[in-house]
Amino acid sequence: MDVTTLILGAGAAGMMCAAHAGPGTLVVDHGKAPGEKIRISGGGRCNFTNMHTGPANFLGQNPHFAKSALSRYTQWDFIDLVARHGITWHEKTLGQLFCDGKSPQIIQMLRDEMTAAGADLWLRTTVGEITHDGSRFAVTLDREGARRIVRARNLVVATGGKSIPAMGATGLAYDIARQFGHAVTDTRPALVPLTFSDQRFAPISGVAAPARVTAGGTAFDEAVLFTHRGLSGPAILQASSYWREGDTLSLDLDPGDSLLTTLRAQRQTEGRRAISTELGRHLPARLVDHLAPALGLSGNLADQSDARLAEITQALRQWHLKPTGSEGYRTAEVTLGGVATDRISSGTMQSRDVPGLHFIGEALDVTGWLGGYNFQWAWSSAVACGNAIATSAKG
Secondary structure (H helix, E strand, C coil), rough: CCEEECCCCCCCHHHHHHCCCCCCCCEEECCCCCHHHHHHHHHCCEEEEECCCCCEEEEECCCCCCCCHHHHCCCHHHHHHHHCCCCEEEEECCCCEEEECHHHHHHHHHHHHHHHHCCCCCCEEEEEEEEECCCCCCEEEECCCEEEEEEEEEEEEEECCCCHHHCCCHHHHHHHHHCCCCCEECCCEEEEEEECCCCCHHHCCCEEEEEEEEECCCEEEEEECCCCCCCCCCHHHHHHCCCCCCCCEEEEEECCCHHHHHHHHHHHHCCCCCCHHHCCCCCCCCHHHHHHHCCCCCCCCHEEEEEHHHHHHHHCCCCCCCCCCCHHHCCCCEEEEEEEECCCCCCEEECCCCCCEEEEEHEEEECCCCHHHHHHHHHHHHHHHHHHHHHHCCC
């Protein structure tokens, strides 16, 4: 069977690429349904982009690689697409956009776009041997027990990374890249909870607090959630992309730098109240109780000198912790690292060494922050690739 373009992976990037690649496009996926990560994202409402998307929100060995695709298909372009399909949305926080309804609306939108573009979709299909004769790829596919070879001028790898293996995630993209001479940067789980072997936060599991979390010199101001196994919440997930095993991260539980001034003022009016009680008015009481022994909290607020209050608040602003690890790919939202971009065109996502070979989305060494940025990279890289293929076919 011959096609113009074969896309491996029916996730966000794969389906979006199919909607732009032109006639003769076939998308294959091992799953029983397309867009499974879309379905579970955003608590079932799909955080499909972020209004503040820009190159600064992405990590990778080449920080400039994402600029071209992101500038040519922006978050506003995707918002227009969503609107054309009658999908209503809302901003939750920090520019994060979610469907008012459910995530399957986005999946159906992409399927409708694929259908309009004339693309075909094969599910329950696994990929076997891949060869290239200099002009066309030959890919062995096993579809529901029947084996066949599909030949294609273009092969687009949109199989993602290793995150959430329970949904079928594998390192297939990296294997294909290496087969054709492309390097793969070190990969590890990202946007992932961090763990402590002593389960020190088990007594306060479920407690959340606003904080500034700093790792690898980068800080995020969002909520921290204490869990049985360690730390989670948006600020921790963000920081996890910058944290390396063995490193220390810092929590600032007073990111607004107002607690010392507030406690000194309260000392004039609430001096007879216990210092721990007064701290509990500004931080979760269970967290204060947990920290009380380390902070040496005792006595009434009136008993605390300016120096002592400064000591307490400084400790809350510079809480240094060394996680022992992370929850791993099992719960990681994305994979950090991937196919090295040094031999990939930032304009077309095509290999500079193998004509017709493209990598898009999470497969590449481009990783976004939490909050819809990785979906926007999927849309932008997919459109850059699809449009390049369609233009080439016309030429």
